[in-house]
Amino acid sequence: MNRNGLPFLLPMLALSLAGFVLPLALLGVFSFVDTSGSPTLANYQRLFADPFVLSVLVDTIALGFKVVALTTLIALPITLLYWHASPALRRVIVFLTLLPMLTSNVVRTFAWIVILGRQGPISQALVELGLAPAPRSLLFNETALVVVLAQIELPLLVLPVMAVIARSDGALSAAAQTLGAGPWRILVTVLLPMMAPGFLAGWVLVFAGATTSYVTQSVIGGARLIYLPQFVYREVGVLFQWPSAAAVAFVLLAATSLIMLAMTAAARHPRLAGHA
Template sequence: MKASGFPYVLPMLLLSVAFFATPLAVLVGFSFIGPDGPSLHNYARFLGDAFNYRVLVNTATLGLQTIASTTLLGIPIALFYWHSGKTARQVIIFLTLIPMLTSNVVRTFAWIVILGRQGPISETFVALGLAERPFTLMSTELGLVLAMCQIDLPLIILPLIAILSRTPVQFTEAAQVSGAGPWRILVTVLLPMMLPGLLAGWILVFASTSASFVTQAVIGGARNVYVPQLIYREVGTLFDWPMASAIAVVLLLSTGILLVAMTMISRHRRLVGHA
């Protein structure tokens, strides 16, 4: 029986068309509804407003800050994995998976405890005499980046580990034998090898930061506003659906542009080396 597989795929395809592609098309259509017929009114209003424009820039900045910090911490963890034996490797995977599979709201809650006035950071600073009185990092950009980085870190570690686990340890031996130091091996052999994983991770991290509504709302507070909250405000309190749609399309486009750029970079063979 070499039956065609198409009938099996059909239900999921129909589901995707009816409940995924169609709503998105409608969303895009909605975003062009102006007060007098189809227009770019919503986009003009959104991008013309100085506050909204700042929110958009803040969101992009937050995404880039999260990408930078997860990369800075993710690479040494991946290298720790690379230089470890079988058991230690399994422990590292386990330690990465626990936070990743723990609810986002739970992780956000943990950060409220950590960043608060009575939390461990503030208490330690006071105990060491580095701060005169207890302080809170809630509603600050620093606090938010600290939280977002921890929440998104597994997204960058796992693609890196996936690459390293497929690579035999002998891979760096040639470089070692020819006398290259560890930093040189890192820059010329390991990092180019990990680049596709970094790209995959960056896409995931950026997509995640542009959707982490709860963390941004709770830890960012009222003073730090990001695009997801703006969308929710238009829907939930202002009931301006066309405007919400336009903001959503802008969010989608900015994520999409990054996605395409990353894919193009990863296909550029000279940058990725031999991958």
């Protein structure tokens, strides 16, 4: 690090220390004490001995992977269109990708309530097409939650891939085509390896956002679908079990961090880094 730039970093470091490191350390202390303040490991022992809590943890991680999979399926055509687009069209694609981020996740989540509601456009279209006998709500199930989270997190996957594409050599696909490779072979052997670092970076962001999105999970999933963010809220806001909630929060943080570190390590693999 250049020592001349250190004074400019000090405000950011101080803010990170006060707003992240210290609260996280305090949360860690709470997770190792009981309600009377005595040191104990009972919070973690109770957590790993409870099948319900373990099932909630598994469901939360599974939700993150499902959202990553659906977001990838949606992002791939967009990134391929960006690859083949002219500079003017690329600017339009970037603008349309950034446009949803101008509103908060809360606003986008409540907009989906209207879309998926009993009187929403999807329900009415199903009735008009004869695919449903009467209007019905499409909310409060995991399928709807995965779709909504995929739409909300989509820019976090598309933008890193676009950044990789923007600085990539367009002559690679032309050379492959000159050598007789067809469109599918170019996609598999040239484009996908080139986009892989961007996808891996985006998967880290999408997974983290999907597994920790309390508002969207609560509003779209409803009370029947319980994930760790809602579980932590119940422990704190309903049962007032701060030590137990701190332990659950640390388990969620550790589980998601390990998965994100694995994705980050994969993105830094020499074979993939060579395409970035």
